[in-house]
Amino acid sequence: MRIIIVGSGEVGYHIARRLSAENKDVVIIDLNPEVLERVGERLDVETVLGSGSSPRVLEEAGVKQADILLAVTDSDEINLIACTFSNILAPKLTKVARIRNPEYTDYKDILASDLHIDIVINPEQEVIGSIERLMSTPGAAEVSEFPDVNITLAGMWIRDNCPLAGMNLAELKQAVGIDGFIVGAIVRGEKLIIPSGKHKVLPGDMMYFVCAHQDLEGVLKAFGASTGSQHKVLIIGGGNIGFKLAQNLEQKKGLQVKIMDRERSRCDFLAQNLTRTIVLQGDGSDQRLLTEENVGSMDVVVSVTGDEENNVLCSLLAKNMGAKLTVTRINKFAYLPLMRAVGLEHIVSPRLSAANSILRHVRKGAVISSISIKEDAEALEIVAREDSPLVGRPIKDLDFPSGAIVLCMVRGKQVIIPTGESVIQPQDKVMIMSTSKHISDVEKKIT
Amino acid sequence: MRWAFILQVAGLIILFVGLTMLVPLGFSLVAKDGTALSFIQAMLFCIAAGGGLFLVFRTDKGHTITHREGMCIVTLGWIGAGLSGALPFYLSGSIPGFTDCVFETFSGFTTTGSTILGDIESLPSSILMWRSQTQWLGGMGIVLLSLAILPFLGVGGMQLYKAEVPGPTPDKLRPRIRDTARLLWQVYLLLSALQFLFLLAGGMSFSDSLSHTFTTMPTGGFSPKNASIGHYDSVYFDLVITFFMFMAGVNFVLHFQLLRRNPSTWWRSPEFKFYLLVTLGVTLIVTWCIYGSVYSSLGQALRYSLFQVVSIFTTTGYATADYELWGPLAQFLLLLCMIVGGSAGSTAGGVKCMRVIILIKQAQRELMRLVHPRAVVPIKLGGKLVSDEILSGIVGFFLLYLALAALSMCILAALGLDLLTSIGAVIACISNIGPGLGQVGPTDNFGHLPALGKWVLTFCMLLGRLEIYTVIVLFSGEFWRS
Numbered sequence: 040m041r042i043i044i045v046g047s048g049e050v051g052y053h054i055a056r057r058l059s060a061e062n063k064d065v066v067i068i069d070l071n072p073e074v075l076e077r078v079g080e081r082l083d084v085e086t087v088l089g090s091g092s093s094p095r096v097l098e099e100a101g102v103k104q105a106d107i108l109l110a111v112t113d114s115d116e117i118n119l120i121a122c123t124f125s126n127i128l129a130p131k132l133t134k135v136a137r138i139r140n141p142e143y144t145d146y147k148d149i150l151a152s153d154l155h156i157d158i159v160i161n162p163e164q165e166v167i168g169s170i171e172r173l174m175s176t177p178g179a180a181e182v183s184e185f186p187d188v189n190i191t192l193a194g195m196w197i198r199d200n201c202p203l204a205g206m207n208l209a210e211l212k213q214a215v216g217i218d219g220f221i222v223g224a225i226v227r228g229e230k231l232i233i234p235s236g237k238h239k240v241l242p243g244d245m246m247y248f249v250c251a252h253q254d255l256e257g258v259l260k261a262f263g264a265s266t267g268s269q270h271k272v273l274i275i276g277g278g279n280i281g282f283k284l285a286q287n288l289e290q291k292k293g294l295q296v297k298i299m300d301r302e303r304s305r306c307d308f309l310a311q312n313l314t315r316t317i318v319l320q321g322d323g324s325d326q327r328l329l330t331e332e333n334v335g336s337m338d339v340v341v342s343v344t345g346d347e348e349n350n351v352l353c354s355l356l357a358k359n360m361g362a363k364l365t366v367t368r369i370n371k372f373a374y375l376p377l378m379r380a381v382g383l384e385h386i387v388s389p390r391l392s393a394a395n396s397i398l399r400h401v402r403k404g405a406v407i408s409s410i411s412i413k414e415d416a417e418a419l420e421i422v423a424r425e426d427s428p429l430v431g432r433p434i435k436d437l438d439f440p441s442g443a444i445v446l447c448m449v450r451g452k453q454v455i456i457p458t459g460e461s462v463i464q465p466q467d468k469v470m471i472m473s474t475s476k477h478i479s480d481v482e483k484k485i486t
Numbered sequence: 487m488r489w490a491f492i493l494q495v496a497g498l499i500i501l502f503v504g505l506t507m508l509v510p511l512g513f514s515l516v517a518k519d520g521t522a523l524s525f526i527q528a529m530l531f532c533i534a535a536g537g538g539l540f541l542v543f544r545t546d547k548g549h550t551i552t553h554r555e556g557m558c559i560v561t562l563g564w565i566g567a568g569l570s571g572a573l574p575f576y577l578s579g580s581i582p583g584f585t586d587c588v589f590e591t592f593s594g595f596t597t598t599g600s601t602i603l604g605d606i607e608s609l610p611s612s613i614l615m616w617r618s619q620t621q622w623l624g625g626m627g628i629v630l631l632s633l634a635i636l637p638f639l640g641v642g643g644m645q646l647y648k649a650e651v652p653g654p655t656p657d658k659l660r661p662r663i664r665d666t667a668r669l670l671w672q673v674y675l676l677l678s679a680l681q682f683l684f685l686l687a688g689g690m691s692f693s694d695s696l697s698h699t700f701t702t703m704p705t706g707g708f709s710p711k712n713a714s715i716g717h718y719d720s721v722y723f724d725l726v727i728t729f730f731m732f733m734a735g736v737n738f739v740l741h742f743q744l745l746r747r748n749p750s751t752w753w754r755s756p757e758f759k760f761y762l763l764v765t766l767g768v769t770l771i772v773t774w775c776i777y778g779s780v781y782s783s784l785g786q787a788l789r790y791s792l793f794q795v796v797s798i799f800t801t802t803g804y805a806t807a808d809y810e811l812w813g814p815l816a817q818f819l820l821l822l823c824m825i826v827g828g829s830a831g832s833t834a835g836g837v838k839c840m841r842v843i844i845l846i847k848q849a850q851r852e853l854m855r856l857v858h859p860r861a862v863v864p865i866k867l868g869g870k871l872v873s874d875e876i877l878s879g880i881v882g883f884f885l886l887y888l889a890l891a892a893l894s895m896c897i898l899a900a901l902g903l904d905l906l907t908s909i910g911a912v913i914a915c916i917s918n919i920g921p922g923l924g925q926v927g928p929t930d931n932f933g934h935l936p937a938l939g940k941w942v943l944t945f946c947m948l949l950g951r952l953e954i955y956t957v958i959v960l961f962s963g964e965f966w967r968s
Contacts, residue, residue: 303862306862310863310864311866314869317858318863319861319862320860320862321860331859
């Protein structure tokens, strides 16, 4: 599969690295020769110097032979033009554009029908979605959904006081007692384990599991994680993300939302456009202001200013003053591993969200969608076609690589947790967990 | 300041008032009540004086009206209309004394409805028709009518419009001010025609129907009957008049939206919601106050309470009952309603619901700021931002309203009137209600007040109708400095 990526910023680089690790042919287009040189040194990809908005450059990058074009520069306009020209040069190409400005995204229909952009990714929208999911399930550190089959993939930290810590997975299944609950991956330190029934969960592990959407709260409760809903929310930073989040939250009954921004003029804008939210002018790292506004009694503090160091400080301060849950926005991927070390569990990143949602759409053929776990593994949702090699054999005979397992099958509305003897039937939707290394093996097995 | 131009326009308004006397003249000729000559004299005087001013000061220079000139024209125009409108009363001798004639005319044009007459029914019918007609002309505004009819006032007419139309921020319905003025008068005319037909259908005589229509739509309150609407003692008339009084207290922009088939604007308007809720709430409380103590049946209590609350709240001032017998709570609520008045952009007087809502929001904002010193709290009305200039204008208006009312009360008290009468008379006049409390209650009249008191109250009526700023600014030193 040949994939062209326009723009090698954080998002483009991240996607390129993931895809090239899966043995895909990746071509990166960028204007900056130094950046391009570095990318070429570090990754096994082809690089083309030039602007992605130029049809000549696109042709040079082989747009006519490509399967997918990902336009992910920081400029909406360049992304739009790149997609438009690609559509003229190669109409069958799948085009994905990263577009942030709501002036454009409000016209989604036109983008799809007249500009023929197949998928529009708005990183800010994705981040707002993940913040809202985290708020509704505060016990989980990550929540993603396979919307069409009503299955949730969630990650949670196993705490020292977790009642189920130390059990192996077979015991765990008994203890949780919810049908359709299965552990898909355990991250211990730097290592990702695709577990079997004998593996144990230990305090400090990040455990990924799937379950039906409505069972999520029950599973979290069984692990002793805090559940329950939030009432008092403080948003630090009134940029696009903070503003949209406040707009969504203030429509929910029983929520008290406060939003804080440093700029007076931005506060005026926020106050005019929000109805129930209290708008405060001030710095989120100003301890006196936080005390005055009673941060200690907040259920959630969301730090989403444009300055990520400041976000980390605000979240730490809020946590220290007694806020129950903090959500922190980070941009640089390099900071992500540090966050657990300083005690911040709930992290969102517009770029990571953008990269992940773009990767979900890069899969083709039988794969409907995919969700990434860290950089190391992926959960795939596959439709079992009648001629698929998956169908008609017990799972133990499928000869999957050791880094991949079948998590569950969805048959109609029923979720089936398979044993080695289970047989996949045509039209089943199958969830597969695989390490990144084995993704291409798995893809070969299923087609 | 171009005095020639100001006098020219004021002359036109006087000329205009003279021409409208054709209506009572017609009545007088039909009824043969012997007042025709006085009307002809008054008309001739107005035409001569107004036409004279117009011709003498005619200028061909551009007619762009400045802010100051606008306020001057409107105030002088209104004073001119008030004085010339008093002529038929004076010349026919139906109202003795120049002071009383002017009081009665200003009470008419400003849609107040306070009267110095004890026995109204003894007056000739054409004089009573003129008395009612002044209210109808003043309700939507004499200057606005001139704007609608006279072509050359169009340029810069916004200054005149702002100076006369009540409300903190007059709405422009059409790009051109002349079309806006026409539209407002058309809506006014349409509602008046409807009410006239409803009254006629209920069996009221032609001239009484017309008279009452003339004084309901402008929320005026003059009635050709001594006992006001109570004269008919009819549930049907009570309901029809209550409905049209209520409508007259609604912002005319909403009526216009209704004609454009946009009824949802009514529920989206925070001012209308406030107006409706206050009307219903006060009616219920007053009903509770008078049920049992004054009226033995709940239906009766509700009927009189609804009529009186709407009549007072819209600053009309009709009476079907003597609310001075209703106990202190009911009277106090009615006094508060007098101060608040109807909606901005309606024909009602008073402070106006919109200003009260914004003042309440301002108070809430201060409370909010005490709890959250760093909070940014804008004042919004119906989702739209209320700018700081409008807000300070409203606060200033309210303070001036209170200060001028207090000053007038002081003067009345100094003239020897008792406290309740002083307060009631001033609020009734400055809010353009009509009847007040104490010795000027719904069963009394203003005839027994000392002459100076009548002049003070006349001035209060003008202040109330032109919403204080337009008039009072002429008394500031800065205004006259060029």
